[in-house]
Amino acid sequence: MQNGDMPKLISFKNHQDSRGIMGILEDQSLPFKVQRWFWIRQVPEGASRGGHAHKSSRQLIICLQGAIEVDLEGPSIKKQHYTLEPHQNQLLYLPPLYWGYYTFKNNAIALCMASDYFDEADYIRDYRKFEQLKHDH
Amino acid sequence: MQNGDMPKLISFKNHQDSRGIMGILEDQSLPFKVQRWFWIRQVPEGASRGGHAHKSSRQLIICLQGAIEVDLEGPSIKKQHYTLEPHQNQLLYLPPLYWGYYTFKNNAIALCMASDYFDEADYIRDYRKFEQLKHDH
Numbered sequence: 001m002q003n004g005d006m007p008k009l010i011s012f013k014n015h016q017d018s019r020g021i022m023g024i025l026e027d028q029s030l031p032f033k034v035q036r037w038f039w040i041r042q043v044p045e046g047a048s049r050g051g052h053a054h055k056s057s058r059q060l061i062i063c064l065q066g067a068i069e070v071d072l073e074g075p076s077i078k079k080q081h082y083t084l085e086p087h088q089n090q091l092l093y094l095p096p097l098y099w100g101y102y103t104f105k106n107n108a109i110a111l112c113m114a115s116d117y118f119d120e121a122d123y124i125r126d127y128r129k130f131e132q133l134k135h136d137h
Numbered sequence: 138m139q140n141g142d143m144p145k146l147i148s149f150k151n152h153q154d155s156r157g158i159m160g161i162l163e164d165q166s167l168p169f170k171v172q173r174w175f176w177i178r179q180v181p182e183g184a185s186r187g188g189h190a191h192k193s194s195r196q197l198i199i200c201l202q203g204a205i206e207v208d209l210e211g212p213s214i215k216k217q218h219y220t221l222e223p224h225q226n227q228l229l230y231l232p233p234l235y236w237g238y239y240t241f242k243n244n245a246i247a248l249c250m251a252s253d254y255f256d257e258a259d260y261i262r263d264y265r266k267f268e269q270l271k272h273d274h
Contacts, residue, residue, distance in 0.1 A: 020180035020241070026173045026254055034171070036163045039201055039248065041223065043157035064176055064201065064246055086178065104157070109201055111176065111248060117163055 005095035006076055010060070014089040023062070023089065031093055032058050032115040039064075039111045043104035053099040053124040055133075058115040062091040066108030074098035075137045084110075097137060099130050142232035144209055144217060147197070151226045160199070160226065168230055169195050169252040176201075176248045180241035190236040190261040192270075195252040199228040203245030211235035212274045234274060236267050 010031075013024040027034065043049065053074075061070070063084035070082040075097050082092055094100065102110070116122065124130045147168075150161040164171065180186065190211075198207070200221035207219040212234050219229055231237065239247070253259065261267045 018181070019184055019186050020177050022175050022177050024173070024175045024255070027171070028254075034164070036161070038159050038161045039199075040157050040159050041201060044155070047156055049156050062176075064178060064248075109246065111201075117165075118161070 005058075007072055007074070007080060007082075007095060007098060008093050009082070009088075009090040010093055011090050012062075021086075023064075023086070025062075025091075030060065030113070034060075034113040034115070035117055036114040037112065038114070039109065040104075041109045043108060045107070046103060046105060048101045048103045050100045050102045051125070053130050053133075054096050055122050055124060056096050056116065057119075057122050058096060059094045060091050060113040061094060061102075062111040062113075063088075064109040064111055066104065066106035068108050068110055069103040069105065071101045071103075072098050073100075073134075075134050097124075097130075097134060099124075099127065143213055144211070144219075144232060144235060145230050146219070146225075146227040147230055148227050149199075158223075160201075160223070162199075162228075167197065167250075171197075171250040171252070173251040173254055174249065175251070176246065177241075178246045180245060182244070183240060183242060185238045185240045187237045187239045188262070190267050190270075191233045192259050192261060193233050193253065194256075194259050195233060196231045197228050197250040198231060198239075199248040199250075200225075201246040201248055203241065203243035205245050205247055206240040206242065208238045208240075209235050210237075210271075212271050234261075234267075234271060236261075236264065
């Protein structure tokens with residue numbers, strides 16, 4: 001993890017006309033090279049996903065529809081909350097070692113971009129282990 | 138354009154459980170390095186987008202919700218039609234020199250990935266010019 005690497009909102013371009021709304025993102029405006037994408041849909045109303053942190057992978061989270069309530073806990077913050085909605089034209093950058101819960105509302109769709117390929121060894125799924133790693137950091 | 142470069146469907150991984158449906162894509166399974174993303178939403182029901190081709194940019198089109206009817210015309214095909222829907226777990230690869238119309242149905246959302254940054258000079262917006270370029274190809 002880079003020193004001082006904190007969650008932050010990153011703005012992206014937006015173009016709206018009579019044919020709809022387009023969000024636009026170029027790799028040069030991102031804090032890492034994207035190697036993996038995943039998109040999440042048809043989450044039961046109000047259900048939460050997450051409940052893990054990553055040792056080294058970094059992620060970007062974009063809300064394409066509805067709203068996503070993000071609750072984070074990490075080395076530099078006790079608790080942090082974000083509400084992601086499409087009209088904000090902002091994505092959330094998530095550094096490693098942030099434990100997150102993501103509650104999907106209003107038929108939310110999330111697009112996520114990750115710095116690394118899937119590796120189960122990069123996941124911290126035990127909250128007590130997360131607290132220990134956070135403390136040691 | 139690469140010789141024999143044709144539109145094609147590319148499968149991606151899918152994971153479904155009680156918390157929703159996740160589509161997953163890694164850069165190593167894609168035919169080009171992605172430099173730009175754009176996502177299109179809130180298109181009026183049945184409205185068409187597109188009406189242009191690209192000189193060199195290549196694109197991937199993923200339907201995240203609803204259905205997208207794609208009508209293509211290019212150097213190697215007279216006309217080609219695809220219906221993209223999320224449950225297919227396939228994206229459409231689009232080479233350069235393919236004129237396309239994209240009709241959005243059922244509150245469709247499209248995620249597109251492009252091989253190049255935005256450059257108006259790469260767009261062919263005049264159908265007669267497109268036909269000439271296609272013929273010369």
